[in-house]
Amino acid sequence: MENINRLNVVHHFRKRKLLIAINCVAALSIFFFGYDQGMMAGVNNAKDYYELMGFAHQDPITKDPVITNSILQGGIVSVYYLGTLIGALFGGWFGDKYGRIKSIALGAGWAVFGATLQCASQNHSWMICARLINGFGTGILNAIVPVWATETAEHTSRGQFVAIEFTLNIFGVAVAYWIEYGCSFYKGGESEFVWRFPIAFQIFPLLCLFGMVWLFPESPRWLCKVGREEESRYILERLREDGVESTGKAEAEFQDIRNIVALERKNAKSQNYLYMLFGYQSGKLHTGRRVQLVIWLQIMQEWIGIAGVTIYSPTIFGIAGLDHQTVGWVAGLNQITYTLSTLVCVFTLDRIGRRWTLYWGSVLQGICLFLAGGLSRVSIDAKDAHNAARAQNFGGGAVAMVFLFTMTFGATWLTVPWLYPAEIFPLEVRARGNAWGVVGWSIGNGWLTLLCPVMFKALNEKTLYIFAACNVITIPMVYCLYPESNQRTLEEMNLLFAADSIWTWEAERNYRVLVEQNPELVQAAGRGQSVVDPETGVRKTSRGVSLDARAAMGKSVSEDSGENEKAAAKF
Numbered sequence: 001m002e003n004i005n006r007l008n009v010v011h012h013f014r015k016r017k018l019l020i021a022i023n024c025v026a027a028l029s030i031f032f033f034g035y036d037q038g039m040m041a042g043v044n045n046a047k048d049y050y051e052l053m054g055f056a057h058q059d060p061i062t063k064d065p066v067i068t069n070s071i072l073q074g075g076i077v078s079v080y081y082l083g084t085l086i087g088a089l090f091g092g093w094f095g096d097k098y099g100r101i102k103s104i105a106l107g108a109g110w111a112v113f114g115a116t117l118q119c120a121s122q123n124h125s126w127m128i129c130a131r132l133i134n135g136f137g138t139g140i141l142n143a144i145v146p147v148w149a150t151e152t153a154e155h156t157s158r159g160q161f162v163a164i165e166f167t168l169n170i171f172g173v174a175v176a177y178w179i180e181y182g183c184s185f186y187k188g189g190e191s192e193f194v195w196r197f198p199i200a201f202q203i204f205p206l207l208c209l210f211g212m213v214w215l216f217p218e219s220p221r222w223l224c225k226v227g228r229e230e231e232s233r234y235i236l237e238r239l240r241e242d243g244v245e246s247t248g249k250a251e252a253e254f255q256d257i258r259n260i261v262a263l264e265r266k267n268a269k270s271q272n273y274l275y276m277l278f279g280y281q282s283g284k285l286h287t288g289r290r291v292q293l294v295i296w297l298q299i300m301q302e303w304i305g306i307a308g309v310t311i312y313s314p315t316i317f318g319i320a321g322l323d324h325q326t327v328g329w330v331a332g333l334n335q336i337t338y339t340l341s342t343l344v345c346v347f348t349l350d351r352i353g354r355r356w357t358l359y360w361g362s363v364l365q366g367i368c369l370f371l372a373g374g375l376s377r378v379s380i381d382a383k384d385a386h387n388a389a390r391a392q393n394f395g396g397g398a399v400a401m402v403f404l405f406t407m408t409f410g411a412t413w414l415t416v417p418w419l420y421p422a423e424i425f426p427l428e429v430r431a432r433g434n435a436w437g438v439v440g441w442s443i444g445n446g447w448l449t450l451l452c453p454v455m456f457k458a459l460n461e462k463t464l465y466i467f468a469a470c471n472v473i474t475i476p477m478v479y480c481l482y483p484e485s486n487q488r489t490l491e492e493m494n495l496l497f498a499a500d501s502i503w504t505w506e507a508e509r510n511y512r513v514l515v516e517q518n519p520e521l522v523q524a525a526g527r528g529q530s531v532v533d534p535e536t537g538v539r540k541t542s543r544g545v546s547l548d549a550r551a552a553m554g555k556s557v558s559e560d561s562g563e564n565e566k567a568a569a570k571f
Contacts, residue, residue, distance in 0.1 A: 003231055010217040010238050018217075018239055019153060023161050024147045025212055027168040029104065029141045032111070034172025034207045036138060038335075039198050040077055041310075042180025046195035053124040072124060074450050079128050081446035083114075083135020084142060085439050089273060091140030092435025099226075100148040100219045100431070103140060108210040111137030112203055118201040139442070145437040146422035151219040152239060155489040159349035162419045165271050167342040170410055174335035181332055194481070219428050221490070224257045233256070253489070257427070260301050261490040264428045273427050276436070284498045291436045294421035295481060298440030299447075301417040304362065305369050306409050307448040307466030312456055312464070313402050316372065319379045321392040322399075334403055341410035353486035354416050358478045361412025365405055366471035372401035373464035380461070417441070423485045424493050483507045 004010060009021050045047055045065060050056035053076065055069040067073060087107070095103040114134025121127040146162060153161045179201060183194045220239070223232035233254050240250040264285065275281055279288020311333065317327040349357055375398040383388035417437070425433025455463045483496050483504045492511075495518075499510035 003228075004217070004339070005215070005293075006549055008216055008217060009215055010235055012065040014238050014243055015240065016456055019161065022152050023149065023164060023214060025216055026145050027165040028205055028209045028212070029108070029177075031110045031168040031172040032209070033138060033142060033204055034169035035176045035205070036134070036172075038173035038176035039180070039202065039303055040080075042177065042184070042198060043195045044073065044077070046184075047190050048192045049195040052122070052192075053121065054381075055124070070453060072175045074453065076124060076127055076131060077191040078449040079174075080131045080135040080138075081442040081449065083132040084139035085135075085138075085446075086444035087136035087139020088143040088438030088442065089432075090136070090338050091143035092432035093273075095144045095147065095431030096222075096429060099222055100144050101213055101216065102150070103144040103431070104148065104213045105210055107137050107140030107144065108206050108213070112206045113211065114135070115199060115203050115206065117316075119196050119203075139435075139547040140212060140439055142438045142441070144431055145433050146418055148219055150419070150422040150490065151221045152217070154240070154486060157350055158423070159354070159415075159419060159486065159514040160346055162422070163342065163349050163415045164343040166418065167339065167346065170335070170339045170342050172345070174332070174339050177332050177335050181328055183562065184328075220254075221430075224254070225261055225427050226378045229254075229258070230437055240508070250454030256491040258490060260494060261427060263494060264426045266295045271432070273432060273436075273503065276429060276432060285494060286497050286500075287426065287429060287433070290424050290433060290497060294417075294424070294433070295440035295443070296477075297420060297482070298418045298437050299444040300470065300477070301413055301441070302448050303467065304409075304413060304474060305367055305405065305464065305471065307445065308452055308456075308463055308467050309369075309402055309405055310370075315456075316376055316395070316398045316402055319383070319391070319395040319398060321388070323396060330399070334406055337403055338406045341389060341407035342414060344411035345415050348411075349415065349419075350486060353483050353484050354420060355478055355482060355486075357412050357416055358482075359475060360480075362471040363476045364408045364411070366468045368401045368405035368408065369464045369468035369471065372398050372405065373461045373468070375401065376461040376464070405546070410535045420482070420485060423490060426499065427490070480504060 010018065013021055036155070047058050050065050050073075051058070053072070055072040055076075056065040058064070059066050061330045079309045086214055087110075091103055091107060094106065111134055114130055114132075114137050117130035118127065118134055121130055145165075149165060150158050150160055176198065180194075180198050183197055186193055217235045217238075218231070220232040220235040223229070223235070233250070236250040240253065242316075247397045262412060270356050270530070271282060271287060276287045278288060279291075282288060291402075298561055313331060317330055345357065379394040379398060382388075382394060416494050421434045421437030422430070452463075459466075480503055484495070485493065488496065495514045496511045498514055499507045501507065501510075
């Protein structure tokens with residue numbers, strides 16, 4: 001394939017090896033995302049940093065930071081999420097127009113610029129500007145990388161590959177924590193190195209990502225959408241076939257993609273972000289409904305308690321009688337178990353599906369939060385009554401609930417809200433659709449970053465009950481509104497969301513009817529059928545007639561697509 005650089009890995013790997021290579025590059029981006037998230041927790045506690053930024057000073061007795069301007073402290077952190085929101089919207093548009101690879105490179109380059117500015121910050125105004133720029137680059141990456149990963153993976157293992165990437169996400173958080181924990185001992189924790197080095201460290205994976213991504217294949221689905229069909233077919237063949245004996249899987253998937261492109265262009269006019277948000281002119285594609293689903297799924301991911309537990313866990317550890325030094329390594333141990341728990345999702349997500357993963361996560365997380373709140377209260381009361389043994393015992397139980405909660409979150413709710421938006425949108429607007437998911441994440445994270453300190457100050461451990469209640473709410477919400485995407489091709493999603501009703505049972509019923517009426521729209525790729533005629537060995541079109549036969553009848557491939565559009569009229 002002369003149109004693809006000869007150094008591109010697509011020429012050197014096939015099938016699982018090629019998918020693993022793509023997944024490693026995607027995971028590098030997700031690792032940076034996790035590291036960047038976890039980094040600011042330690043930076044905020046560095047003496048040189050908070051005094052330079054002007055929002056705190058050190059207590060001369062306890063050596064703990066005394067916050068004098070909480071709005072400035074929270075603003076420096078939360079402005080990052082404004083950057084991710086804007087960057088995601090830009091990245092979604094750029095990714096749909098110019099491709100996934102260029103978008104990833106752009107996001108990595110922009111994030112390097114932002115990280116460099118953060119590392120060199122001399123005052124809070126500089127830092128705010130740098131955080132905004134860094135967030136913009138992160139938003140581009142978050143909008144595009146999950147889409148690239150899902151568009152290259154097979155539908156039978158799509159969840160597994162994305163789950164592996166998010167193992168690297170939490171590994172990034174853990175790496176950030178332990179780097180900062182180690183740096184805190186340098187020169188008594190008072191050197192600027194304590195916070196500048198952790199910020200600078202993120203530049204390394206970003207430079208690796210920027211340099212490597214050019215050597216990887218573009219999404220075959222995006223290539224087909226923009227008319228570069230031969231490149232699309234070639235990449236799909238390398239992704240799906242072993243090169244020894246053709247199974248027809250790649251060609252079947254290619255035909256599915258081409259058919260769905262024609263369907264989307266027939267059923268919806270050009271969609272901008274405003275049209276997508278309200279579903280204007282989207283016809284039976286119902287993009288407005290999909291946008292609302294992914295925004296609220298990401299917001300609920302934050303409101304089920306992970307941000308609150310992260311903020312309150314040091315207090316719980318203190319209630320359990322742990323000294324300041326011990327709290328540090330226990331929190332680090334929690335990050336390690338959190339990372340390991342994400343491996344559960346790798347092996348279960350494609351087996352039990354997205355919905356059941358969320359169900360069992362919500363149930364166990366809700367129980368953990370109710371117990372963590374109750375045990376914390378008993379421990380606090382015992383401490384006030386000078387019953388140290390009782391306070392320590394019940395505090396230890398609260399610590400166990402924190403560990404169990406973060407492990408459950410890592411095994412369930414961490415991955416699905418990032419995978420689902422990358423799966424359910426039409427090809428024509430998939431990157432922009434996933435960008436809406438990042439918008440939801442930015443809103444949820446930014447919102448809670450500002451609210452959590454206020455909530456915990458006013459309600460103390462009772463805040464955990466609010467998060468527990470949110471877990472209960474998610475169960476009927478997922479059951480009623482979120483159709484299952486597991487073991488379905490990306491091309492089948494348009495049929496799944498074609499129903500006019502918002503309820504999942506209506507969507508499933510309508511999906512089954514549409515598949516029976518229009519089998520040519522989603523053919524062999526979803527059911528393991530071959531598109532190669534067993535008698536003649538000639539590749540068939542979606543209407544069951546070989547391309548060679550169509551040529552003999554004087555019909556073109558584009559005319560075949562036109563017939564597919566007519567077949568889609570019932571849709």
